[in-house]
Amino acid sequence: MDVDVLIIGGGAAGLMAACGAAGYFGNAGSAQTTVVLEKMPRPARKIMITGKGRCNFTNVKSWNEFSPHIRTDRNFLHHAFFNLTPEKMIEFLAEQGVESVVERGDRAYPASYKASDIVDALERAATKAGAKIECGKEVKSIAQEDYTVTCSDGTTYTAKTIIIATGGLSYPSTGSTGDGYAFAEDLGHSIKTCFPSLTALVPEGYKDNHSELGLRLPKGLYNGHIDRSLPLTALGEKLCGCSLKNVGVTLTNTKDTLRTEFGDLDFTDGGIEGPVGFTLSRDAVKSILHGAHLRLIIDLKPGIEEARLAAKIQAPTEEGKNNMPGILKKLLPAGIAEAFLATNAKLTKPAPKALAKALKEWTFDICGFVGYERCVVTAGGVDTREVIQKTMQSRISPGLYLCGEVLDIDCDTGGYNLQCAFCTGYLAGQSAAKSILRKQS
Ligand SMILES: Cc1cc2nc3c(=O)[nH]c(=O)nc-3n(C[C@H](O)[C@H](O)[C@H](O)COP(=O)(O)OP(=O)(O)OC[C@H]3O[C@@H](n4cnc5c(N)ncnc54)[C@H](O)[C@@H]3O)c2cc1C
Structure with a gap:
Protein backbone atom coordinates (compact mmCIF):
# COMPACT_ATOMS: atom_id res chain seq x y z
CA MET A 1 0.00 0.00 0.00
CA ASP A 2 1.32 3.47 -0.87
CA VAL A 3 0.88 6.12 1.81
CA ASP A 4 1.77 9.82 1.87
CA VAL A 5 2.21 10.22 5.63
CA LEU A 6 2.72 6.99 7.56
CA ILE A 7 2.71 7.34 11.35
CA ILE A 8 4.17 4.53 13.45
CA GLY A 9 2.49 4.47 16.87
CA GLY A 10 -1.00 5.65 17.76
CA GLY A 11 -0.32 7.18 21.19
CA ALA A 12 -0.52 10.82 22.25
CA ALA A 13 2.07 12.04 19.73
CA GLY A 14 0.97 9.72 16.90
CA LEU A 15 -2.73 10.66 17.09
CA MET A 16 -1.89 14.38 17.16
CA ALA A 17 0.47 13.84 14.22
CA ALA A 18 -2.47 12.27 12.37
CA CYS A 19 -4.64 15.30 13.19
CA GLY A 20 -1.86 17.62 12.02
CA ALA A 21 -1.19 15.81 8.73
CA ALA A 22 -4.75 14.90 7.72
CA GLY A 23 -5.99 18.33 8.86
CA TYR A 24 -3.35 20.05 6.69
CA PHE A 25 -4.26 17.97 3.63
CA GLY A 26 -7.96 18.63 4.26
CA ASN A 27 -7.46 22.41 4.53
CA ALA A 28 -5.51 22.35 1.27
CA GLY A 29 -8.34 20.39 -0.38
CA SER A 30 -5.98 17.57 -1.32
CA ALA A 31 -6.72 13.84 -1.17
CA GLN A 32 -3.34 12.68 0.18
CA THR A 33 -3.35 9.73 2.57
CA THR A 34 -2.46 9.65 6.28
CA VAL A 35 -2.26 6.26 7.99
CA VAL A 36 -1.48 5.42 11.64
CA LEU A 37 -0.11 1.95 12.44
CA GLU A 38 -0.71 0.99 16.07
CA LYS A 39 0.40 -2.37 17.39
CA MET A 40 -2.14 -2.66 20.20
CA PRO A 41 -5.80 -3.56 19.60
CA ARG A 42 -6.77 0.05 20.44
CA PRO A 43 -4.80 3.30 20.21
CA ALA A 44 -3.38 5.32 23.12
CA ARG A 45 -3.44 2.65 25.83
CA LYS A 46 -1.01 4.72 27.84
CA ILE A 47 -3.22 7.82 27.92
CA MET A 48 -5.88 5.63 29.59
CA ILE A 49 -3.67 5.23 32.69
CA THR A 50 -2.38 8.80 32.87
CA GLY A 51 -3.15 10.90 35.94
CA LYS A 52 -4.54 7.76 37.67
CA GLY A 53 -7.14 7.44 34.91
CA ARG A 54 -8.06 11.14 35.08
CA CYS A 55 -5.47 12.30 32.52
CA ASN A 56 -3.65 15.48 33.39
CA PHE A 57 -3.33 16.28 29.69
CA THR A 58 -1.56 19.64 29.80
CA ASN A 59 -0.37 22.44 32.03
CA VAL A 60 -1.53 25.99 31.34
CA LYS A 61 1.61 27.78 32.52
CA SER A 62 3.15 30.35 30.19
CA TRP A 63 6.28 29.20 28.31
CA ASN A 64 8.56 30.96 30.81
CA GLU A 65 7.05 28.99 33.67
CA PHE A 66 6.44 25.79 31.69
CA SER A 67 9.88 25.41 30.19
CA PRO A 68 11.86 24.97 33.47
CA HIS A 69 9.86 21.75 33.92
CA ILE A 70 11.42 20.33 30.75
CA ARG A 71 14.44 18.36 31.96
CA THR A 72 16.20 18.21 28.58
CA ASP A 73 16.98 20.81 25.88
CA ARG A 74 13.99 23.12 26.39
CA ASN A 75 14.85 25.35 23.39
CA PHE A 76 14.21 22.39 21.14
CA LEU A 77 10.53 22.53 22.11
CA HIS A 78 10.01 26.29 21.81
CA HIS A 79 8.57 26.27 18.28
CA ALA A 80 6.39 23.17 18.77
CA PHE A 81 4.99 24.63 22.01
CA PHE A 82 3.91 27.89 20.36
CA ASN A 83 2.50 26.01 17.35
CA LEU A 84 0.18 24.15 19.77
CA THR A 85 0.09 25.91 23.15
CA PRO A 86 -1.72 24.37 26.15
CA GLU A 87 -4.60 26.82 25.52
CA LYS A 88 -4.83 25.70 21.87
CA MET A 89 -4.85 22.07 23.05
CA ILE A 90 -7.75 22.87 25.39
CA GLU A 91 -9.61 24.57 22.49
CA PHE A 92 -8.83 21.63 20.23
CA LEU A 93 -10.43 19.22 22.71
CA ALA A 94 -13.39 21.56 23.26
CA GLU A 95 -14.03 21.42 19.49
CA GLN A 96 -14.30 17.65 19.96
CA GLY A 97 -16.82 18.14 22.78
CA VAL A 98 -14.37 17.65 25.69
CA GLU A 99 -14.46 20.47 28.26
CA SER A 100 -11.52 20.95 30.62
CA VAL A 101 -10.90 21.99 34.20
CA VAL A 102 -7.71 23.51 35.56
CA GLU A 103 -6.61 22.46 39.03
CA ARG A 104 -3.89 23.30 41.55
CA GLY A 105 -0.52 23.82 39.87
CA ASP A 106 -2.14 24.83 36.53
CA ARG A 107 -2.81 21.17 35.69
CA ALA A 108 -5.58 20.65 33.12
CA TYR A 109 -7.90 17.61 33.13
CA PRO A 110 -11.00 16.69 31.15
CA ALA A 111 -14.01 18.00 33.12
CA SER A 112 -15.31 14.41 33.28
CA TYR A 113 -11.96 13.30 34.80
CA LYS A 114 -12.06 10.40 32.37
CA ALA A 115 -8.90 9.69 30.40
CA SER A 116 -11.04 7.73 27.94
CA ASP A 117 -12.71 11.01 26.87
CA ILE A 118 -9.32 12.32 25.73
CA VAL A 119 -8.52 9.13 23.82
CA ASP A 120 -11.95 9.11 22.14
CA ALA A 121 -11.60 12.80 21.23
CA LEU A 122 -8.16 12.33 19.66
CA GLU A 123 -9.27 9.26 17.72
CA ARG A 124 -12.41 11.07 16.55
CA ALA A 125 -10.48 14.19 15.50
CA ALA A 126 -7.91 12.18 13.54
CA THR A 127 -10.55 10.10 11.74
CA LYS A 128 -12.74 13.14 11.04
CA ALA A 129 -9.76 14.91 9.51
CA GLY A 130 -9.33 11.93 7.15
CA ALA A 131 -6.61 9.79 8.79
CA LYS A 132 -6.94 6.03 8.85
CA ILE A 133 -6.01 4.32 12.14
CA GLU A 134 -5.03 0.67 11.73
CA CYS A 135 -4.73 -1.25 15.00
CA GLY A 136 -3.02 -4.59 15.58
CA LYS A 137 -0.26 -3.50 13.18
CA GLU A 138 3.14 -4.00 14.76
CA VAL A 139 5.88 -2.44 12.66
CA LYS A 140 8.96 -4.62 12.50
CA SER A 141 11.24 -2.74 10.11
CA ILE A 142 11.65 0.33 7.93
CA ALA A 143 13.71 -0.01 4.74
CA GLN A 144 16.10 2.91 4.44
CA GLU A 145 16.11 3.03 0.62
CA ASP A 146 12.40 3.46 -0.11
CA TYR A 147 10.68 3.73 3.32
CA THR A 148 8.93 0.41 2.96
CA VAL A 149 7.51 -0.51 6.33
CA THR A 150 6.93 -4.18 7.17
CA CYS A 151 4.55 -5.34 9.91
CA SER A 152 4.65 -8.55 11.92
CA ASP A 153 1.66 -9.90 9.94
CA GLY A 154 3.64 -9.52 6.72
CA THR A 155 1.77 -6.47 5.36
CA THR A 156 3.90 -3.73 3.83
CA TYR A 157 3.41 -0.01 3.28
CA THR A 158 5.56 2.23 1.15
CA ALA A 159 5.55 5.77 2.47
CA LYS A 160 6.60 9.16 1.11
CA THR A 161 7.15 10.37 4.67
CA ILE A 162 7.35 8.47 7.95
CA ILE A 163 6.66 9.76 11.45
CA ILE A 164 8.09 7.70 14.31
CA ALA A 165 5.81 8.18 17.35
CA THR A 166 6.45 4.92 19.21
CA GLY A 167 6.98 6.44 22.68
CA GLY A 168 9.52 5.25 25.24
CA LEU A 169 9.95 2.14 27.38
CA SER A 170 7.77 2.74 30.41
CA TYR A 171 4.76 0.51 31.12
CA PRO A 172 5.55 -1.88 28.25
CA SER A 173 2.12 -3.48 28.69
CA THR A 174 0.65 -0.36 27.01
CA GLY A 175 2.62 -1.10 23.84
CA SER A 176 5.56 1.24 24.50
CA THR A 177 8.48 -1.15 24.23
CA GLY A 178 11.09 1.17 22.77
CA ASP A 179 10.84 -0.14 19.17
CA GLY A 180 11.31 3.35 17.77
CA TYR A 181 14.87 3.63 19.10
CA ALA A 182 15.92 0.72 16.90
CA PHE A 183 14.06 2.14 13.87
CA ALA A 184 15.69 5.55 14.34
CA GLU A 185 19.11 3.94 14.82
CA ASP A 186 18.66 1.88 11.63
CA LEU A 187 17.94 5.15 9.81
CA GLY A 188 21.17 6.72 11.07
CA HIS A 189 20.18 8.43 14.32
CA SER A 190 22.05 8.42 17.64
CA ILE A 191 20.23 7.47 20.82
CA LYS A 192 21.06 9.17 24.11
CA THR A 193 21.23 6.54 26.88
CA CYS A 194 17.76 5.77 28.19
CA PHE A 195 16.86 5.41 31.86
CA PRO A 196 13.65 5.41 33.92
CA SER A 197 12.47 8.75 35.29
CA LEU A 198 9.56 9.84 37.49
CA VAL A 376 6.16 7.36 34.28
CA VAL A 377 8.60 8.40 31.55
CA THR A 378 11.78 7.37 29.79
CA ALA A 379 14.64 9.84 29.93
CA GLY A 380 17.02 9.73 26.97
CA GLY A 381 16.09 8.84 23.39
CA VAL A 382 16.74 10.14 19.88
CA ASP A 383 19.26 12.98 20.08
CA THR A 384 17.28 16.18 19.45
CA ARG A 385 20.33 17.84 17.84
CA GLU A 386 19.64 15.53 14.89
CA VAL A 387 16.07 16.81 14.49
CA ILE A 388 15.00 20.20 13.07
CA GLN A 389 13.05 21.93 15.83
CA LYS A 390 10.84 23.98 13.47
CA THR A 391 9.50 20.86 11.69
CA MET A 392 10.48 17.76 13.73
CA GLN A 393 12.13 16.47 10.55
CA SER A 394 15.26 14.34 10.78
CA ARG A 395 18.47 16.11 9.76
CA ILE A 396 19.83 12.69 8.79
CA SER A 397 17.10 10.88 6.89
CA PRO A 398 15.00 13.19 4.65
CA GLY A 399 11.27 12.44 4.84
CA LEU A 400 11.59 11.05 8.35
CA TYR A 401 9.96 12.86 11.29
CA LEU A 402 10.11 12.05 15.00
CA CYS A 403 7.90 13.15 17.89
CA GLY A 404 6.91 12.45 21.49
CA GLU A 405 8.77 10.38 24.04
CA VAL A 406 10.93 8.53 21.49
CA LEU A 407 12.88 11.82 21.36
CA ASP A 408 15.28 12.76 24.14
CA ILE A 409 12.55 14.77 25.91
CA ASP A 410 11.29 14.29 29.45
CA CYS A 411 9.63 16.60 31.93
CA ASP A 412 8.42 16.80 35.53
CA THR A 413 4.93 15.56 36.46
CA GLY A 414 2.09 18.02 35.96
CA GLY A 415 0.84 17.59 32.38
CA TYR A 416 4.15 18.65 30.82
CA ASN A 417 4.95 15.28 29.23
CA LEU A 418 1.65 14.92 27.40
CA GLN A 419 1.77 18.55 26.23
CA CYS A 420 5.22 17.87 24.73
CA ALA A 421 3.95 14.69 23.03
CA PHE A 422 0.89 16.52 21.64
CA CYS A 423 2.72 19.58 20.36
CA THR A 424 5.67 17.74 18.80
CA GLY A 425 3.24 15.25 17.20
CA TYR A 426 1.04 17.98 15.76
CA LEU A 427 4.02 19.85 14.34
CA ALA A 428 5.51 16.67 12.84
CA GLY A 429 2.19 15.86 11.12
CA GLN A 430 1.70 19.35 9.72
CA SER A 431 5.32 19.53 8.54
CA ALA A 432 5.21 16.13 6.81
CA ALA A 433 1.98 17.07 4.97
CA LYS A 434 3.38 20.49 4.04
CA SER A 435 6.55 18.94 2.58
CA ILE A 436 4.51 16.58 0.40
CA LEU A 437 2.29 19.34 -0.98
CA ARG A 438 5.34 21.57 -1.55
CA LYS A 439 7.06 18.85 -3.59
CA GLN A 440 3.94 18.40 -5.68
CA SER A 441 3.44 22.04 -6.59
C1 LIG B 1 1.29 5.66 34.73
C2 LIG B 1 1.56 6.88 33.88
C3 LIG B 1 0.90 8.06 34.18
C4 LIG B 1 1.17 9.21 33.42
N1 LIG B 1 0.47 10.35 33.70
C5 LIG B 1 0.69 11.47 32.97
C6 LIG B 1 -0.08 12.64 33.18
O1 LIG B 1 -1.05 12.65 33.95
N2 LIG B 1 0.26 13.76 32.46
C7 LIG B 1 1.28 13.75 31.55
O2 LIG B 1 1.54 14.79 30.95
N3 LIG B 1 1.98 12.63 31.28
C8 LIG B 1 1.70 11.49 31.94
N4 LIG B 1 2.40 10.35 31.65
C9 LIG B 1 3.41 10.37 30.56
C10 LIG B 1 2.72 10.32 29.19
O3 LIG B 1 1.73 9.32 29.18
C11 LIG B 1 3.73 10.03 28.07
O4 LIG B 1 4.78 10.97 28.15
C12 LIG B 1 3.07 10.12 26.69
O5 LIG B 1 2.04 9.16 26.59
C13 LIG B 1 4.08 9.91 25.55
O6 LIG B 1 3.37 9.92 24.34
P1 LIG B 1 3.93 9.17 23.04
O7 LIG B 1 2.84 9.23 22.04
O8 LIG B 1 5.26 9.68 22.69
O9 LIG B 1 4.13 7.66 23.48
P2 LIG B 1 3.04 6.58 23.91
O10 LIG B 1 1.87 7.25 24.54
O11 LIG B 1 3.79 5.60 24.69
O12 LIG B 1 2.53 5.96 22.54
C14 LIG B 1 3.34 5.17 21.71
C15 LIG B 1 2.45 4.24 20.91
O13 LIG B 1 3.24 3.58 19.92
C16 LIG B 1 2.83 2.23 19.82
N5 LIG B 1 3.95 1.44 19.26
C17 LIG B 1 5.15 1.20 19.83
N6 LIG B 1 5.92 0.44 19.04
C18 LIG B 1 5.17 0.19 17.93
C19 LIG B 1 5.40 -0.57 16.74
N7 LIG B 1 6.55 -1.24 16.54
N8 LIG B 1 4.43 -0.64 15.79
C20 LIG B 1 3.25 0.01 15.99
N9 LIG B 1 2.97 0.71 17.08
C21 LIG B 1 3.93 0.81 18.05
C22 LIG B 1 2.47 1.85 21.23
O14 LIG B 1 1.61 0.75 21.29
C23 LIG B 1 1.82 3.15 21.75
O15 LIG B 1 0.43 3.14 21.55
C24 LIG B 1 2.12 9.18 32.35
C25 LIG B 1 2.76 7.97 32.06
C26 LIG B 1 2.49 6.83 32.80
C27 LIG B 1 3.19 5.55 32.47
Missing part, protein backbone atom coordinates in the same frame (compact mmCIF):
# COMPACT_ATOMS: atom_id res chain seq x y z
CA THR A 199 9.90 6.62 39.40
CA ALA A 200 10.05 5.29 42.96
CA LEU A 201 13.37 5.40 44.82
CA VAL A 202 13.96 2.39 47.04
CA PRO A 203 15.54 2.93 50.48
CA GLU A 204 17.99 0.38 51.82
CA GLY A 205 16.12 -2.34 53.73
CA TYR A 206 12.71 -1.34 52.29
CA LYS A 207 12.26 -4.16 49.79
CA ASP A 208 13.23 -7.78 49.94
CA ASN A 209 15.59 -7.25 47.03
CA HIS A 210 17.47 -10.51 47.09
CA SER A 211 18.41 -12.24 43.89
CA GLU A 212 16.30 -15.11 42.60
CA LEU A 213 18.78 -17.47 44.26
CA GLY A 214 17.95 -15.95 47.61
CA LEU A 215 21.29 -14.10 47.85
CA ARG A 216 21.63 -10.38 48.41
CA LEU A 217 23.46 -9.09 45.35
CA PRO A 218 26.70 -7.27 46.17
CA LYS A 219 26.89 -3.63 45.09
CA GLY A 220 28.24 -3.40 41.55
CA LEU A 221 26.60 -6.62 40.43
CA TYR A 222 23.26 -5.04 39.81
CA ASN A 223 22.46 -1.74 38.11
CA GLY A 224 20.13 -0.41 40.77
CA HIS A 225 16.89 -1.70 39.28
CA ILE A 226 14.62 -3.14 41.98
CA ASP A 227 11.47 -4.63 40.56
CA ARG A 228 8.26 -3.05 41.79
CA SER A 229 6.70 -6.45 42.43
CA LEU A 230 9.31 -7.50 45.04
CA PRO A 231 7.80 -7.81 48.54
CA LEU A 232 8.28 -5.20 51.25
CA THR A 233 10.38 -5.93 54.34
CA ALA A 234 8.97 -5.36 57.84
CA LEU A 235 10.43 -1.83 57.69
CA GLY A 236 8.89 -1.25 54.25
CA GLU A 237 5.51 -2.36 55.61
CA LYS A 238 5.81 0.20 58.44
CA LEU A 239 6.66 3.06 56.07
CA CYS A 240 4.37 2.13 53.17
CA GLY A 241 1.25 4.28 53.19
CA CYS A 242 2.87 7.26 54.96
CA SER A 243 2.25 10.54 53.16
CA LEU A 244 4.28 13.57 54.11
CA LYS A 245 2.96 17.04 53.35
CA ASN A 246 5.12 20.16 52.94
CA VAL A 247 8.46 18.63 53.80
CA GLY A 248 11.92 19.63 52.62
CA VAL A 249 13.82 16.87 50.79
CA THR A 250 17.49 16.89 49.85
CA LEU A 251 19.21 14.37 47.62
CA THR A 252 22.94 14.00 48.22
CA ASN A 253 25.78 11.80 47.07
CA THR A 254 28.72 11.26 49.40
CA LYS A 255 30.13 14.70 48.56
CA ASP A 256 27.49 17.08 47.26
CA THR A 257 23.87 18.11 47.43
CA LEU A 258 22.35 17.16 44.09
CA ARG A 259 18.96 18.80 44.50
CA THR A 260 16.62 20.13 47.18
CA GLU A 261 12.85 20.21 46.79
CA PHE A 262 9.94 21.24 48.98
CA GLY A 263 6.49 19.64 48.89
CA ASP A 264 4.72 16.30 49.32
CA LEU A 265 6.21 12.82 49.36
CA ASP A 266 4.68 9.33 49.64
CA PHE A 267 6.00 5.97 50.77
CA THR A 268 4.37 3.34 48.56
CA ASP A 269 4.78 -0.34 47.72
CA GLY A 270 7.47 0.80 45.26
CA GLY A 271 9.49 3.02 47.60
CA ILE A 272 9.63 6.80 47.88
CA GLU A 273 7.53 8.64 45.33
CA GLY A 274 4.87 11.38 45.26
CA PRO A 275 5.51 14.78 43.61
CA VAL A 276 8.82 15.50 45.36
CA GLY A 277 10.08 11.91 45.13
CA PHE A 278 9.36 11.89 41.40
CA THR A 279 11.04 15.23 40.82
CA LEU A 280 14.20 13.97 42.52
CA SER A 281 14.11 10.58 40.80
CA ARG A 282 15.64 11.70 37.51
CA ASP A 283 18.88 12.92 39.12
CA ALA A 284 18.84 9.99 41.52
CA VAL A 285 18.50 7.25 38.89
CA LYS A 286 21.17 8.87 36.72
CA SER A 287 23.58 9.01 39.67
CA ILE A 288 22.87 5.44 40.77
CA LEU A 289 23.58 4.26 37.24
CA HIS A 290 26.92 6.07 37.48
CA GLY A 291 27.68 4.17 40.70
CA ALA A 292 26.98 6.94 43.21
CA HIS A 293 25.93 6.20 46.77
CA LEU A 294 22.84 8.31 47.42
CA ARG A 295 21.09 9.62 50.46
CA LEU A 296 17.71 11.24 50.75
CA ILE A 297 17.32 13.56 53.72
CA ILE A 298 13.83 14.60 54.75
CA ASP A 299 13.28 17.72 56.82
CA LEU A 300 10.01 16.97 58.61
CA LYS A 301 9.93 20.44 60.16
CA PRO A 302 11.16 22.82 57.43
CA GLY A 303 9.42 25.83 58.99
CA ILE A 304 11.48 25.87 62.18
CA GLU A 305 15.22 25.97 62.87
CA GLU A 306 16.84 23.02 64.62
CA ALA A 307 17.75 24.94 67.80
CA ARG A 308 14.22 26.34 68.20
CA LEU A 309 12.75 22.89 67.54
CA ALA A 310 14.98 21.41 70.26
CA ALA A 311 13.79 24.11 72.69
CA LYS A 312 10.18 23.32 71.79
CA ILE A 313 10.75 19.63 72.48
CA GLN A 314 12.32 20.48 75.86
CA ALA A 315 9.08 21.74 77.39
CA PRO A 316 7.03 18.53 77.48
CA THR A 317 10.00 16.51 78.76
CA GLU A 318 10.22 18.80 81.76
CA GLU A 319 6.55 18.25 82.40
CA GLY A 320 7.36 14.58 82.88
CA LYS A 321 5.85 13.33 79.63
CA ASN A 322 9.22 11.98 78.59
CA ASN A 323 8.21 9.01 76.55
CA MET A 324 9.23 9.09 72.90
CA PRO A 325 5.96 7.97 71.31
CA GLY A 326 4.06 10.56 73.35
CA ILE A 327 6.39 13.37 72.35
CA LEU A 328 6.48 12.34 68.71
CA LYS A 329 2.71 12.18 68.54
CA LYS A 330 2.66 15.87 69.35
CA LEU A 331 5.15 16.60 66.61
CA LEU A 332 4.07 14.24 63.83
CA PRO A 333 0.88 12.60 62.53
CA ALA A 334 0.37 9.24 64.30
CA GLY A 335 1.28 6.81 61.46
CA ILE A 336 4.39 8.79 60.65
CA ALA A 337 5.54 8.94 64.27
CA GLU A 338 5.56 5.15 64.39
CA ALA A 339 7.46 4.80 61.11
CA PHE A 340 9.91 7.48 62.20
CA LEU A 341 10.69 5.62 65.39
CA ALA A 342 11.13 2.36 63.47
CA THR A 343 13.92 3.97 61.43
CA ASN A 344 15.54 5.77 64.38
CA ALA A 345 16.18 2.88 66.73
CA LYS A 346 18.81 4.86 68.70
CA LEU A 347 16.26 7.44 69.77
CA THR A 348 15.09 5.70 72.89
CA LYS A 349 15.30 8.67 75.24
CA PRO A 350 13.81 12.02 74.26
CA ALA A 351 17.09 13.99 74.19
CA PRO A 352 15.75 17.21 72.62
CA LYS A 353 18.84 18.05 70.57
CA ALA A 354 19.16 14.57 69.08
CA LEU A 355 15.45 14.39 68.38
CA ALA A 356 15.37 17.81 66.72
CA LYS A 357 18.30 16.78 64.51
CA ALA A 358 16.61 13.50 63.59
CA LEU A 359 13.39 15.33 62.67
CA LYS A 360 15.32 17.82 60.53
CA GLU A 361 17.42 15.06 58.95
CA TRP A 362 15.35 11.90 58.53
CA THR A 363 17.87 10.04 56.41
CA PHE A 364 17.47 7.18 53.96
CA ASP A 365 20.23 5.45 52.04
CA ILE A 366 18.89 4.80 48.56
CA CYS A 367 19.85 1.43 47.11
CA GLY A 368 17.90 1.45 43.86
CA PHE A 369 14.88 2.45 41.84
CA VAL A 370 11.80 0.95 40.24
CA GLY A 371 12.39 0.43 36.51
CA TYR A 372 10.48 0.70 33.26
CA GLU A 373 7.83 -1.69 34.55
CA ARG A 374 6.28 1.18 36.53
CA CYS A 375 8.08 4.46 35.81
